[in-house]
Amino acid sequence: MAKSDYFPHPDSDLLIWHDRFKVNLAARQAEFGLSSEDIASVDSDNQELHTKIGEVNAASAAARHATAAKTASRNNIESRVRALVRRIKAHPAYSDALGNLLGIIGSEDTTKLNDAKPVLTGVDQTGGVVVLNFVKSKSDGINIYCQREGEPEFVFLARDTIPPYIDNRPLLVAGKPELRRYTAVYILKDAEVGQYSDELVVNCAP
Incomplete structure (x- = not known):
């Protein structure tokens, strides 16, 4: 039976694997006839992995925070705009011409649901x-x-x-x-x- 690839794909799994690889390789350096340069190269790779994956995780967290803040802001603004537009449309001076001027009249929805599919x-x-x-x-x-x-x-x-x-x-x-x-x-x-x-x-x- 064919074996799966030993090199992990998910970053979190890779860090755990490479930490173990580095420690155990250093402990068996003499057994495998490895040079100090070999061990130093693995140590350097390990530091680089931790640094780069840490940078990606920090950037992802910042992006998620920014997205959540933007979504909350957008939702709050939409609620305020819709409340104001309801007041405007209920005012005696309101007309479709003014509605078009303000851009508060939606276009006609011509979607045929029998042929349509949602976009997630x-x-x-x-x-x-x-x-x-x-x-x-x-x-x-x-x-x-x-x-x-x-x-x-x-x-x-x-x-x-x-x-x-x-x-x-x-x-x-x-x-x-x-x-x-x-x-x-x-x-x-x-x-x-x-x-x-x-x-x-x-x-x-x-």
């Missing part, structure tokens, strides 16, 4: 939390399906009528990254309509 976007919030967004269009919402790493098929996750949807399931293995695949389909009057969305793959970080 997702942001990993770490620890298994994923924020999924979609455009509702003329539908009543979407049914969301998910396949986690190691699962044989997609399973029904949730029905959501107002975006975003937050998948807050914990990681299958605490501290270990996992891939999640999502797809969704529109619903109308409790029935699924249209086509399933393209798969959205999210890498969930610990």
Whole structure:
């Protein structure tokens, strides 16, 4: 039976593996006839791995923080704008001409749900939390399906009528990254309509 590659792919696993490799290799230097330069090279590689992966993790954390702050700001601004627009549209002086001037009249939705498919976007919030967004269009919402790493098929996750949807399931293995695949389909009057969305793959970080 063929063996899998010994060199780990996930960064967290690679760091653990390389730390072990470095320590045990140094302890067996004489056994394997290795030079001091060989050991120094492995030590240097180990330091570089920790530095570069640490930089990536820090940048990812900063990006997630910035994304969360932007999303919160956008949601707050949208709430204030919508409240103000409701007041404007209820005012006696309001007209469609003024609405067009202010850009507060939506274009006609010509979507045919029987041929349509949702477009899913997702942001990993770490620890298994994923924020999924979609455009509702003329539908009543979407049914969301998910396949986690190691699962044989997609399973029904949730029905959501107002975006975003937050998948807050914990990681299958605490501290270990996992891939999640999502797809969704529109619903109308409790029935699924249209086509399933393209798969959205999210890498969930610990």
